Each structure stands twice: as structure tokens, then as C-alpha cells.
Amino acid sequence: MNIFKVKTEIYYGEDSMDKLKDINNKNVMIVTDSFMEKSGVVDKIKDKLINCNIIVFSEILPDPDIEVISKGVEILIKSKAEIIIALGGGSPIDAAKAIREMTKNINKVENIKLFAIPTTSGTGSEATMFSVITDRKKGIKYPLVSEGLLPDVAILSPELVKSAPPSVTADTGMDVITHALEAYVSVNASDCSDALAEKALELAFEYLPISYKNGDNLKAREKMHNASCMAGIAFNSASLGLNHGIAHTLGGKFHIPHGRANAILLPTIIEYNSCFNDNNYMEHSDAAKKYFKIAKLLNLPSSNVRIGVKNLIHEIEKMRKMMNIPSSLKECGIDLNEVKLNMNEIAEKSLLDACTATNPKKPVKEDVIKIIGKIM
Numbered sequence: 072m073n074i075f076k077v078k079t080e081i082y083y084g085e086d087s088m089d090k091l092k093d094i095n096n097k098n099v100m101i102v103t104d105s106f107m108e109k110s111g112v113v114d115k116i117k118d119k120l121i122n123c124n125i126i127v128f129s130e131i132l133p134d135p136d137i138e139v140i141s142k143g144v145e146i147l148i149k150s151k152a153e154i155i156i157a158l159g160g161g162s163p164i165d166a167a168k169a170i171r172e173m174t175k176n177i178n179k180v181e182n183i184k185l186f187a188i189p190t191t192s193g194t195g196s197e198a199t200m201f202s203v204i205t206d207r208k209k210g211i212k213y214p215l216v217s218e219g220l221l222p223d224v225a226i227l228s229p230e231l232v233k234s235a236p237p238s239v240t241a242d243t244g245m246d247v248i249t250h251a252l253e254a255y256v257s258v259n260a261s262d263c264s265d266a267l268a269e270k271a272l273e274l275a276f277e278y279l280p281i282s283y284k285n286g287d288n289l290k291a292r293e294k295m296h297n298a299s300c301m302a303g304i305a306f307n308s309a310s311l312g313l314n315h316g317i318a319h320t321l322g323g324k325f326h327i328p329h330g331r332a333n334a335i336l337l338p339t340i341i342e343y344n345s346c347f348n349d350n351n352y353m354e355h356s357d358a359a360k361k362y363f364k365i366a367k368l369l370n371l372p373s374s375n376v377r378i379g380v381k382n383l384i385h386e387i388e389k390m391r392k393m394m395n396i397p398s399s400l401k402e403c404g405i406d407l408n409e410v411k412l413n414m415n416e417i418a419e420k421s422l423l424d425a426c427t428a429t430n431p432k433k434p435v436k437e438d439v440i441k442i443i444g445k446i447m
Contacts, residue, residue, distance in 0.1 A: 091119035100152035161194030193243025195303020197225035240331030241394035316427030
């Protein structure tokens with residue numbers, strides 16, 4: 072028996088922030104970063120809340136670590152907050168999820184509601200049961216997976232994404248595309264997750280270039296916000312794959328922005344999963360057939376499976392170049408000698424990453440080393 076469900080209530084569109092007006096006479100903790108507080112976005116949230124006691128925890132940095140989560144737990148317990156509002160990109164939302172989950176486990180409190188308000192269109196964290204926490208001492212990113220991590224409410228306001236700079240729009244937008252493609256070819260993919268992944272890809276390939284070139288285009292921003300959330304719901308059900316397994320490891324080791332790491336890897340991973348070098352000319356893997364279907368959905372030249380997949384790869388590379396995203400680790404400024412010295416460790420950690428388990432092609436250590444070699 073299979074199941075597909077969406078626990079999170081999703082409010083979207085230009086007036087979606089008005090959902091916050093339902094919160095009144097509550098103790099509220101806002102989890103965010105210092106930029107959101109200094110830029111006045113936190114004040115916009117406060118203005119919507121009615122007669123609430125509000126505490127702001129704005130110490131979240133990219134790739135939130137165990138120490139900041141522990142501090143957040145202490146503040147949440149002391150504040151006796153009944154509602155957490157996570158405001159920002161994937162890092163504040165992931166941090167808020169982990170803070171609530173740890174507090175529930177420590178204090179045995181079950182009634183803390185979590186509102187997630189993303190200010191980037193990329194992680195889909197507002198609708199997933201995943202949270203990625205970093206151990207900086209070990210240089211490892213840990214994906215946490217629990218249904219308790221799912222936010223109760225997601226608010227997708229395109230107005231809050233307008234301020235995202237082009238580089239952030241590019242990185243997070245490629246994260247959307249990677250989420251959708253990995254969910255689509257995952258061994259756990261279903262008709263429901265496929266439908267969401269397909270629509271997310273259709274929207275992202277159309278509206279990401281527009282959002283990148285003109286951040287004030289509210290329609291494009293709204294469509295990318297929706298695509299991000301749909302891709303999140305898709306991978307929440309189907310999980311991801313080797314692309315994320317390696318990206319988590321590279322990000323933890325070399326501090327590459329997550330979406331950028333995904334974008335660098337994606338063409339090589341599609342080629343790897345398609346297995347063209349492993350099969351006879353007329354035989355194609357299930358993953359290759361699904362990539363081919365996406366190529367046709369995007370109206371790319373697709374007279375046969377190989378041509379369709381090659382053109383999908385080319386389209387991703389073309390979009391990556393247009394948005395000035397590096398195509399290699401060298402272009403990211405990574406010391407390649409350090410990559411070589413740590414290659415075995417990187418490969419082993421990538422294989423152990425929870426996301427790798429649902430990749431359509433089961434990788435071995437040598438496969439990961441070859442993939443990293445191609446992106447160096």
C-alpha cells in the first residue's frame with residue numbers, strides 16, 4: 072500500500088502574508104538571519120501579528136550548525152513560544168525545524184506550530200520533512216528526516232523574494248530544477264510526485280531566466296516560488312539522489328553554496344544515471360526514458376531518447392552559463408589538490424548520505440570519484 076499526503080497548509084500569492092493576521096495573543100519566536108532583521112522584513116512580519124509577545128532569534132548563518140540549533144532550543148524553551156515563524160532561505164527554515172523538533176523531544180511539548188516563510192525560491196524546505204544541519208568540526212552536513220519537521224503553514228509571498236540578488240536567484244533556482252529532476256527519477260517516484268515534479272520543471276525552465284534578469288517581475292517570482300514548493304513536495308515524497316548526496320558532502324567540506332554545487336553536478340549526474348555507456352545502443356535505462364520525457368515536455372529537440380537527454384543536459388548547461396554559475400570546482404575557487412587529497416573521504420561520505428539511497432542507479436565509490444573528476 073502506498074500513500075501520498077501533504078500536511079502543510081500552503082498560502083500563496085501577493086496577499087498571502089495576511090494569513091499571519093490569524094495569529095493573535097500568542098508567544099511568538101521568529102527564527103531568521105541578521106539581514107532579514109536589519110532590512111526591515113522582520114518588522115513586516117511583526118506588523119501582521121496581533122497582540123503577540125515576540126522574540127527574534129536572528130543568529131542563523133548559512134548551513135546552520137549544531138551549536139546555533141542548541142542556542143535556539145534554549146531561547147524557545149525560555150520564551151514559551153507557542154508559534155515559531157521561520158523567515159528566510161533554506162538555512163533559517165531548516166534551523167527552525169530542528170529547533171522545534173529538538174525542543175519537542177527535550178520538553179515533550181507537542182503543540183508548537185511552525186510557520187515557514189521562504190525569501191528565496193529554491194530549497195522547498197517550507198513543505199518538506201527534511202532539515203540539513205552542519206557539524207563544522209567534522210565538515211559534515213547531516214540531513215535530518217522526520218515527519219515532525221514538516222511546517223504546519225507555508226506562506227509563499229512573491230514580494231519577499233524581490234530583494235534576492237541575481238546570484239542567489241540563480242543558485243536557488245537551479246536547486247529547484249535539481250530537486251524536481253532527482254525526485255522524478257528517484258526509485259521512490261510515484262504518479263503524484265511525478266505530476267508535481269513535471270509542473271515544477273515546466274515553471275522553472277520558463278520563469279527562472281526571467282527572475283534572474285528582472286527580479287522585480289512579480290509574476291516570475293511567484294511562479295518560481297510555486298515551482299520551488301512543488302518540487303519540495305515532490306522530493307518530500309520521492310526523496311532525492313546522488314546529486315544531492317555529493318552536493319551535501321562538497322558543501323560541507325568546501326563551503327560551496329548548495330544550489331551552486333547541485334548546478335555544477337547536475338549535467339554529469341544526468342549523464343551517469345542515463346547509463347548510455349552501459350547499454351546497447353537501443354536499450355535505455357528507466358531514468359533516461361524519464362529525462363527524455365522532460366525534454367519533450369520542455370519542447371527540446373527529442374527525436375529519440377539519446378538526443379532528448381543530450382539536449383536536456385545542453386539546456387541546463389546553457390541556463391547555467393547564462394546565469395554565470397560556475398561549471399567546475401576550479402571555477403568556484405576550490406583548491407583541486409585538496410579535492411584530490413580528500414577524494415576517498417568525499418566519495419565515502421557521499422555514498423552514506425541519505426539522499427543517495429534513492430538514486431536510480433546504485434553508485435559505488437569508483438563512480439563517485441569519476442563524477443567528481445569530471446567536475447573538477
